[in-house]
Amino acid sequence: MAVTNPKPDPLAARLAGLAMPDGGAWVQDARKGALDRLTVQGLPGRRDEYWQFTRPDSLNAPDPDAAGVFDAGGEAPVYGEIDRLKVVFVDGIFSAEESDPLALAGIEIERLAQAAASDIHWAQGLYGVLEERGQTPVARPFAALNTAFAGDGVVIRVTGKAAKPVNLIYRHENETSDALLHHVVKLEPGADLTLLENGPAAARFNKVMEVEVGDGAAFHHVRTQGRDHERQAVTHVFARLGAEAVFKSFTLTVNGLLTRNECVVELTGDDAVAHIAGAAMGDASACAFHHDDTVFVTHDAERCESRQVFKKVLRNGAVGTFQGKILVKQGAQKTDGYQKSQALLLDEDATFLAKPELEIYADDVICSHGSTSGAIDEEAMFYLRSRGVPEVLATDLLVLAFLADTIAEIEAPDIADDITSRLDAWLQRRRG
Amino acid sequence: MLKINNLHVKLEEEEKQILKGVDLEVPAGAVHAIMGPNGSGKSTLSYVLSGRDGYEVTEGGATLDGEDLLEMEPEERAAAGVFLAFQYPVEIPGVGNMTFLRTALNAQRKARGQEELSAADFLKLIREKAKALKIDADMLKRPVNVGFSGGEKKRNEILQMAMLEPKMCILDETDSGLDVDAMKLVSEGVNALRDEGRAFLVITHYQRLLDHIKPDVVHIMADGRIVKSGGPELALEVEHNGYADILAEQV
Ligand SMILES: Nc1ncnc2c1ncn2[C@@H]1O[C@H](COP(=O)(O)OP(=O)(O)O)[C@@H](O)[C@H]1O
Ligand SMILES: [Mg+2]
Numbered sequence: 047m048a049v050t051n052p053k054p055d056p057l058a059a060r061l062a063g064l065a066m067p068d069g070g071a072w073v074q075d076a077r078k079g080a081l082d083r084l085t086v087q088g089l090p091g092r093r094d095e096y097w098q099f100t101r102p103d104s105l106n107a108p109d110p111d112a113a114g115v116f117d118a119g120g121e122a123p124v125y126g127e128i129d130r131l132k133v134v135f136v137d138g139i140f141s142a143e144e145s146d147p148l149a150l151a152g153i154e155i156e157r158l159a160q161a162a163a164s165d166i167h168w169a170q171g172l173y174g175v176l177e178e179r180g181q182t183p184v185a186r187p188f189a190a191l192n193t194a195f196a197g198d199g200v201v202i203r204v205t206g207k208a209a210k211p212v213n214l215i216y217r218h219e220n221e222t223s224d225a226l227l228h229h230v231v232k233l234e235p236g237a238d239l240t241l242l243e244n245g246p247a248a249a250r251f252n253k254v255m256e257v258e259v260g261d262g263a264a265f266h267h268v269r270t271q272g273r274d275h276e277r278q279a280v281t282h283v284f285a286r287l288g289a290e291a292v293f294k295s296f297t298l299t300v301n302g303l304l305t306r307n308e309c310v311v312e313l314t315g316d317d318a319v320a321h322i323a324g325a326a327m328g329d330a331s332a333c334a335f336h337h338d339d340t341v342f343v344t345h346d347a348e349r350c351e352s353r354q355v356f357k358k359v360l361r362n363g364a365v366g367t368f369q370g371k372i373l374v375k376q377g378a379q380k381t382d383g384y385q386k387s388q389a390l391l392l393d394e395d396a397t398f399l400a401k402p403e404l405e406i407y408a409d410d411v412i413c414s415h416g417s418t419s420g421a422i423d424e425e426a427m428f429y430l431r432s433r434g435v436p437e438v439l440a441t442d443l444l445v446l447a448f449l450a451d452t453i454a455e456i457e458a459p460d461i462a463d464d465i466t467s468r469l470d471a472w473l474q475r476r477r478g
Numbered sequence: 479m480l481k482i483n484n485l486h487v488k489l490e491e492e493e494k495q496i497l498k499g500v501d502l503e504v505p506a507g508a509v510h511a512i513m514g515p516n517g518s519g520k521s522t523l524s525y526v527l528s529g530r531d532g533y534e535v536t537e538g539g540a541t542l543d544g545e546d547l548l549e550m551e552p553e554e555r556a557a558a559g560v561f562l563a564f565q566y567p568v569e570i571p572g573v574g575n576m577t578f579l580r581t582a583l584n585a586q587r588k589a590r591g592q593e594e595l596s597a598a599d600f601l602k603l604i605r606e607k608a609k610a611l612k613i614d615a616d617m618l619k620r621p622v623n624v625g626f627s628g629g630e631k632k633r634n635e636i637l638q639m640a641m642l643e644p645k646m647c648i649l650d651e652t653d654s655g656l657d658v659d660a661m662k663l664v665s666e667g668v669n670a671l672r673d674e675g676r677a678f679l680v681i682t683h684y685q686r687l688l689d690h691i692k693p694d695v696v697h698i699m700a701d702g703r704i705v706k707s708g709g710p711e712l713a714l715e716v717e718h719n720g721y722a723d724i725l726a727e728q729v
Contacts, residue, residue, distance in 0.1 A: 423570075424531070425568045426568055426569075426570045426573075428529075428530050428531070428552060428568075429564070429567075429568035429570065429622075430570070430578070430582070431529070431551070431552035431553045431556070432528050432529065432530075432552050432553075432555075432556055432561075432562055432564075433556055433561075433578070433579075433582035433586075433638060433642065434553050434556035434557050434582045434583075434585045434586035434589065434642065435553060435581055435582050435585050436551075436553045436585060436589075437551070437553070439581065439585060443573055443577070443578070443581060444570070444572075444573070446572070446573075447570065447571060447572025447573045447621075448572060450572040451572070
């Protein structure tokens with residue numbers, strides 16, 4: 047009689063090393079709910095349509111692959127010139143020593159673990175709640191896994207105008223770290239917060255951020271994901287916007303073996319505005335580069351505006367993917383939806399895969415999308431070189447020019463300038 | 479300064495011969511004009527001299543002060559002193575005009591082993607040169623040639639030339655698309671640069687530019703060759719009689 051091995055259960059294997067953290071009843075309920083969702087969904091597989099461009103295997107694996115720590119060699123830190131409240135995580139664990147005291151006019155900020163320990167907390171209305179809303183119509187198993195098992199993160203309630211930006215800094219020290227972070231941000235009506243994020247975080251990083259932007263509130267999010275080559279990350283932003291709320295999110299990604307950034311935005315109040323932008327730059331000559339932007343914007347109110355601007359610069363076998371959807375629900379009249387995804391392929395080995403989607407159930411809307419990929423403009427290249435600009439430098443100028451309209455989505459000029467100079471410096475260092 | 483010797487050029491992609499044996503010598507301090515009907519190969523000559531891709535030199539050559547031009551990369555030619563004012567200046571969205579010029583100037587200085595110009599010195603210099611060409615601050619800030627009128631693009635070419643101070647200036651139909659006032663500005667810009675160490679090759683379709691920029695020698699190009707050379711009076715002859723007579727002489 048043949049003995050057949052039972053088919054190994056990848057979810058069970060993935061969960062084997064994870065323990066649900068302690069916490070009050072509300073958070074435990076949320077975590078158990080998330081685990082139930084995950085159990086029903088299972089981990090994403092290769093036949094999952096939502097993962098058609100990106101292989102989830104290394105994210106599914108019980109243990110992360112090791113990732114070396116990038117030597118920044120005395121480079122100026124991102125946001126270095128910006129006055130900000132620094133909150134530091136090392137390999138996914140909050141570092142009180144390296145962080146500023148968690149106090150800032152206009153906001154209440156505390157560690158997730160601390161909030162979770164309370165019997166009653168405002169975060170109860172959001173933790174795992176926006177994530178769960180974002181699970182339909184498409185499953186996002188890594189977000190459910192995060193809600194179930196993340197023990198660290200910050201919860202921020204913004205009651206007025208935050209006195210300065212909050213900067214979440216993710217340091218990576220341990221070459222085999224596997225980090226889960228979960229943040230909750232609630233902006234009360236009329237409140238205003240700029241949230242900055244940077245750093246590679248861990249060898250493998252899973253992050254969820256749930257953001258509620260109340261009526262008339264404004265949330266500005268600027269993130270840089272650098273620069274360790276072998277790091278892997280899957281991140282989710284779930285945002286819900288009230289009337290006249292503003293949500294603007296920009297991400298710059300440079301290097302990374304695998305990055306999947308999902309952004310799920312729901313416009314639920316009239317006249318809300320959501321802009322989501324991303325610039326990614328990858329060179330797979332030393333180590334693979336795969337960058338996946340997955341965006342889902344739902345219009346469920348009148349006269350809202352949404353804008354997606356994603357650009358990728360790819361070379362030497364780097365892969366960039368984009369899945370972006372605008373869903374306009376019945377009654378969401380006067381919706382203005384825009385989506386653009388473009389790739390600049392610096393050689394013939396680079397690949398860009400895109401799936402732009404519109405699904406519209408209202409009749410009085412303006413929605414457009416466009417996806418293109420192409421090489422460097424040879425006319426521009428010759429023009430620059432004929433003026434004495436060497437080819438590598440000309441390429442970098444054209445790369446910066448290509449990415450410029452994503453950076454233009456950052457509203458604060460000092461932060462936009464900071465991002466531009468960092469990018470410029472990184473390109474310069476690469477040129478040697 | 480510039481010596482072109484029996485230059486034969488064909489397109490890389492097709493079997494199409496465009497230049498069929500061009501001989502030309504422009505000494506330092508001189509202004510030479512090339513006139514000729516459309517399609518005779520004038521732009522091709524200017525592109526081959528500045529190093530654009532897509533052409534294959536099948537015979538002959540070109541040197542700048544004795545150095546083989548055709549062996550150099552476009553940026554090396556620029557650093558060696560070649561400048562082409564484009565017939566159709568290229569728009570580069572996202573690259574500011576100032577950034578572009580500063581990068582170009584400093585790259586050339588670096589290639590020549592000179593110190594880079596500081597931001598302040600650069601600003602002072604460009605303001606002064608731009609003023610003479612009636613190029614305002616707004617045009618300097620805008621992306622390279624984007625949204626510029628035809629005349630603005632040509633003035634911008636001359637601004638670049640004034641900033642980069644090349645020794646071999648090639649102007650390809652810089653007069654096309656210019657009204658009388660702009661033509662004067664551009665010509666003044668060119669004339670201001672005339673000196674003993676610098677040579678000009680002015681490609682034009684019309685004699686009128688040569689009223690402003692007085693050439694020492696005029697060449698007529700037809701079907702990939704220089705078919706006639708002479709003094710400024712040759713340009714007047716073309717103006718009055720067209721190319722037909724000159725071309726007929728060749729047969
Ligand atoms: N890249 C090209 N592809 C096809 N034909 C070309 C190309 N460049 C030049 N030619 C041809 O070569 C000839 C000379 O062109 P050009 O140098 O532009 O002439 P001119 O500047 O004197 O008007 C023309 O017949 C033109 O069509
Ligand atoms: Mg021409």
